[in-house]
Amino acid sequence: MSASETPAGPATFEFTADNLALAQRIIAKYPEGRQASAVMPLLDLAQRQHDNWLPRAAMDYVAGMLGMAPIRVYEVASFYTMYNLKPVGKHFVQVCTTTPCWLRGSDEVLAACKRKLGIGPGETTADGQFTVVEVECAGACVNAPVISLDDVYYEDLDGPSTEALLDTLIRGEKPKPGPQNGRINSAPIGGPTTLIEMAQRNGVKPASQE
Amino acid sequence: MPKLTIDGIELEVAPGTSVLQACEQLGIEVPRFCYHEKLSVPANCRMCLVEMEKAPKPIASCAMPCGEGMVIKTDTETVHKARKGVMEFLLINHPLDCPICDQGGECDLQDQAVGYGFDRGRYGEEKRAVKDKNLGPLIKTIMTRCIHCTRCIRFSDEIAGVSVMGATGRGEHMEIGTYVEAAVSSEMSGNLVDVCPVGALTSKPYAFTARPWELRKTESVDVLDAVGSNIRIDTRGGEVLRILPRLNEAVNEEWISDKTRYAHDGLKRQRLDRPYIRENGKLRAASWEEALALAATKLKGSAPEKIAAIAGDLADAESLLALKDLLGGMGVASLESRQDGSAIDATSRAGYIFNSTIAGIEQADHVFLIGTNPRWEGALVNARIRKRYLQGGLTVTVLGPRVDLTFPIEHLGNDATLLNAIADGSHPYAETLKAAKKPLLILGSGALARPDGAAVWAAARAVAEACGLVREDWNGFNVLHRAASRVGALDLGFLPAKGGRDLAGILDGARKGEVEVVYLLGADEIEAQHFGRAFVIYQGHHGDRGAHRADLILPGAAYTEKNATYVNTEGRAQHTRQATFPVGEAREDWKIIRALSGALGKPLPYDTLQQLRKRLADANPAFAQIDRVTPAAWGAFGTAGAVAAAPFTLPVENFYMTDAISRASATMAECTEAFVSPAVAERTGTHG
Ligand code: SF4
Ligand code: FES
Ligand code: FES
Numbered sequence: 001m002s003a004s005e006t007p008a009g010p011a012t013f014e015f016t017a018d019n020l021a022l023a024q025r026i027i028a029k030y031p032e033g034r035q036a037s038a039v040m041p042l043l044d045l046a047q048r049q050h051d052n053w054l055p056r057a058a059m060d061y062v063a064g065m066l067g068m069a070p071i072r073v074y075e076v077a078s079f080y081t082m083y084n085l086k087p088v089g090k091h092f093v094q095v096c097t098t099t100p101c102w103l104r105g106s107d108e109v110l111a112a113c114k115r116k117l118g119i120g121p122g123e124t125t126a127d128g129q130f131t132v133v134e135v136e137c138a139g140a141c142v143n144a145p146v147i148s149l150d151d152v153y154y155e156d157l158d159g160p161s162t163e164a165l166l167d168t169l170i171r172g173e174k175p176k177p178g179p180q181n182g183r184i185n186s187a188p189i190g191g192p193t194t195l196i197e198m199a200q201r202n203g204v205k206p207a208s209q210e
Numbered sequence: 211m212p213k214l215t216i217d218g219i220e221l222e223v224a225p226g227t228s229v230l231q232a233c234e235q236l237g238i239e240v241p242r243f244c245y246h247e248k249l250s251v252p253a254n255c256r257m258c259l260v261e262m263e264k265a266p267k268p269i270a271s272c273a274m275p276c277g278e279g280m281v282i283k284t285d286t287e288t289v290h291k292a293r294k295g296v297m298e299f300l301l302i303n304h305p306l307d308c309p310i311c312d313q314g315g316e317c318d319l320q321d322q323a324v325g326y327g328f329d330r331g332r333y334g335e336e337k338r339a340v341k342d343k344n345l346g347p348l349i350k351t352i353m354t355r356c357i358h359c360t361r362c363i364r365f366s367d368e369i370a371g372v373s374v375m376g377a378t379g380r381g382e383h384m385e386i387g388t389y390v391e392a393a394v395s396s397e398m399s400g401n402l403v404d405v406c407p408v409g410a411l412t413s414k415p416y417a418f419t420a421r422p423w424e425l426r427k428t429e430s431v432d433v434l435d436a437v438g439s440n441i442r443i444d445t446r447g448g449e450v451l452r453i454l455p456r457l458n459e460a461v462n463e464e465w466i467s468d469k470t471r472y473a474h475d476g477l478k479r480q481r482l483d484r485p486y487i488r489e490n491g492k493l494r495a496a497s498w499e500e501a502l503a504l505a506a507t508k509l510k511g512s513a514p515e516k517i518a519a520i521a522g523d524l525a526d527a528e529s530l531l532a533l534k535d536l537l538g539g540m541g542v543a544s545l546e547s548r549q550d551g552s553a554i555d556a557t558s559r560a561g562y563i564f565n566s567t568i569a570g571i572e573q574a575d576h577v578f579l580i581g582t583n584p585r586w587e588g589a590l591v592n593a594r595i596r597k598r599y600l601q602g603g604l605t606v607t608v609l610g611p612r613v614d615l616t617f618p619i620e621h622l623g624n625d626a627t628l629l630n631a632i633a634d635g636s637h638p639y640a641e642t643l644k645a646a647k648k649p650l651l652i653l654g655s656g657a658l659a660r661p662d663g664a665a666v667w668a669a670a671r672a673v674a675e676a677c678g679l680v681r682e683d684w685n686g687f688n689v690l691h692r693a694a695s696r697v698g699a700l701d702l703g704f705l706p707a708k709g710g711r712d713l714a715g716i717l718d719g720a721r722k723g724e725v726e727v728v729y730l731l732g733a734d735e736i737e738a739q740h741f742g743r744a745f746v747i748y749q750g751h752h753g754d755r756g757a758h759r760a761d762l763i764l765p766g767a768a769y770t771e772k773n774a775t776y777v778n779t780e781g782r783a784q785h786t787r788q789a790t791f792p793v794g795e796a797r798e799d800w801k802i803i804r805a806l807s808g809a810l811g812k813p814l815p816y817d818t819l820q821q822l823r824k825r826l827a828d829a830n831p832a833f834a835q836i837d838r839v840t841p842a843a844w845g846a847f848g849t850a851g852a853v854a855a856a857p858f859t860l861p862v863e864n865f866y867m868t869d870a871i872s873r874a875s876a877t878m879a880e881c882t883e884a885f886v887s888p889a890v891a892e893r894t895g896t897h898g
Binding site: 001002003004056069070071072074075078079 | 341343373374375376377378379380383385387388389390391
């Protein structure tokens with residue numbers, strides 16, 4: 001990977017006053033002389049401030065702030081896929097396609113994105129509103145398949161619910177986070193299947209009972 | 211002291227020795243890629259696997275410290291299988307383009323594939339290809355060949371002290387480079403080519419020039435600074451094709467600077483290949499007889515007081531002594547070897563050498579740099595200070611211009627008078643020096659070339675004496691010279707004799723017509739107009755400044771073309787060896803002077819190099835001790851007095867071009883363009 005493969009971005013970058021204060025709080029968490037440990041949260045902060053991607057100026061800025069050689073920061077930023085070194089759409093749609101999600105229909109989710117937005121993984125819509133990417137396990141396999149989008153998880157998706165989700169975003173509204181099929185958190189669909197007596201005592205209808 | 215058994219042999223090793231090092235002590239070869247003796251140990255290539263009893267799987271020997279009672283096997287079925295497996299993985303993405311690779315024939319991967327490679331590939335998928343990186347004018351990259359050993363990253367970080375190389379991306383997408391595609395701006399960057407075990411980083415100027423087995427290798431010594439780095443000169447058919455470092459732990463370890471390595475293309479340009487005589491303002495080719503006869507006539511035609519000689523920075527001890535014998539025998543007293551006008555003289559050897567020795571830097575706990583940029587004046591000395599710094603517990607203080615030395619420094623400012631204040635204890639820094647266990651000061655050659663150089667010299671001596679730098683068991687007083695000839699010339703007393711003129715006196719005399727003949731022994735650092743109307747005889751190998759002004763040119767040999775003695779800044783006498791013949795009709799320098807003595811009718815009493823070397827050893831016993839430093843007795847030197855308030859200035863403006871050879875080098879010109887010019891433009895605001 002080299003800088004020539006990414007857009008130049010702005011010539012300079014600086015944290016906003018709020019972010020600077022936050023950055024200093026983050027740095028203070030690490031022992032004296034170990035401030036380089038703050039590189040990942042600071043890069044994340046910079047990315048959030050800069051439309052969800054890290055231009056070189058931001059990486060250099062973080063390097064300067066932490067007294068690191070810039071290359072050490074480039075190494076970190078290019079190693080972790082969560083740092084975007086290229087601009088992305090306003091909504092960053094991360095579709096999990098690792099085995100559990102794939103078994104539960106992540107192909108459908110991707111297909112729905114393609115239908116609705118006209119883009120495949122790695123692409124950005126012409127209006128700059130959406131970028132779709134495939135990611136590895138998002139850590140919510142229990143409710144597979146999953147999309148992680150703008151810091152929120154949307155779970156238990158299928159084709160239609162993915163389209164509905166994207167429609168809500170297109171309308172400029174905020175969709176309801178979590179399972180999209182009526183499941184409560186990660187409880188079994190339709191109600192509890194174990195500890196039935198306790199559920200009944202609490203007035204919850206177990207799944208197996210009509 | 212752990213005891214362990216390797217392949218049935220029991221041995222005891224120093225604590226902290228790795229299994230790989232223990233194997234080496236026994237002469238057992240362990241293949242490796244990432245491990246490099248002088249670098250940190252990442253253990254990421256896995257080529258050095260060996261079997262250890264009670265371990266469930268093979269271990270990486272480079273990273274495993276020896277433990278008491280360990281039983282290691284390096285030659286079992288499992289070990290071979292494991293190494294073969296590693297090799298197969300390494301070759302999966304390697305292009306196997308040895309026939310067009312410059313590393314071919316001296317490639318670790320190629321060599322070890324012979325031992326551990328499979329005779330065919332089992333990998334049918336697509337190989338990955340990696341874009342080449344631009345690392346500047348010296349290093350060529352073919353990154354698809356890279357095996358990710360990270361030696362180059364560690365070298366840049368640890369030895370060169372410029373953290374610019376790194377590994378970006380991950381997994382299959384990991385790439386080695388600088389990310390920003392910047393040239394590696396370090397005076398040590400050429401060593402990257404040596405540390406890279408494969409053909410990913412190769413020498414750009416040497417690209418597609420030769421195969422290693424075609425080369426004749428000559429072990430020699432570098433003269434482009436006063437460090438005396440040990441080198442190997444690779445030649446083919448009378449042409450120097452490349453210069454590589456040669457291990458000498460006491461001097462350059464296994465590194466050399468980029469100038470040492472790459473300036474040799476200057477040996478092919480602007481060479482003086484035959485005698486020339488100036489007639490009617492123009493130089494015309496002449497024969498040796500004619501030239502020597504003219505030189506003899508001129509030397510005989512002037513009174514000894516009207517003759518002077520100036521030796522240049524590349525002059526070897528043999529020719530210095532021969533010239534001194536010749537002219538001294540004629541009564542000429544105006545001999546000068548300090549082209550920079552330095553105040554240094556030969557009163558006390560301890561006053562003009564690097565007493566601590568370069569390796570001795572590793573014992574120091576405090577370094578005081580006075581008016582010097584060791585990075586440019588002796589790159590390997592700076593590398594040694596950095597090495598010491600990385601070991602921890604070293605502090606460095608600088609008096610003089612502030613430059614990036616690759617390690618942190620305390621800056622005292624640039625007020626030269628502070629030297630007096632430190633010496634008399636009125637400056638608090640004196641306490642720091644006194645408190646240090648093994649303090650060491652390095653006095654730059656530029657600091658001695660000021661008008662008050664003698665006072666600076668004496669003040670530095672006073673600092674050393676007052677602050678406990680000179681003791682029974684430790685001498686922390688060091689002069690860092692730049693000219694390879696300087697210490698040798700001082701050892702031989704190639705200095706104004708009684709009643710003789712020094713540099714300023716010679717030039718003044720030449721301007722006024724009081725000096726009629728000036729003999730330049732490779733002296734190229736003096737502007738032509740200073741010689742007035744004197745008859746200038748130039749003996750040297752390049753058509754540089756000296757030759758441009760000369761009335762008579764006697765073509766000599768460059769350091770790669772002669773067997774000669776040079777004394778480095780430590781006072782270590784070393785021999786260069788002839789790798790190629792002098793060009794055209796040029797001759798070894800001492801022989802020219804010997805021939806001239808014949809033409810003068812006063813033949814010098816030596817006809818062979820052996821006889822001359824014997825005479826050298828008689829003149830100064832230092833020349834009898836090859837590659838050794840004899841501690842010099844402390845004595846008085848310098849002229850006590852107040853140091854002027856003028857700030858120190860650094861003598862080297864462009865590291866890449868400091869002498870006739872590097873000034874003629876196209877590669878060094880490119881480096882200047884790439885590394886020095888932008889920095890100068892930045893400073894002066896003349897860019898863009
Ligand atoms: S370029 Fe050479 S030294 Fe650097 S990681 Fe690759 S193989 Fe190793
Ligand atoms: S596999 Fe998709 S969240 Fe774990
Ligand atoms: S040499 Fe031991 S892992 Fe590379």
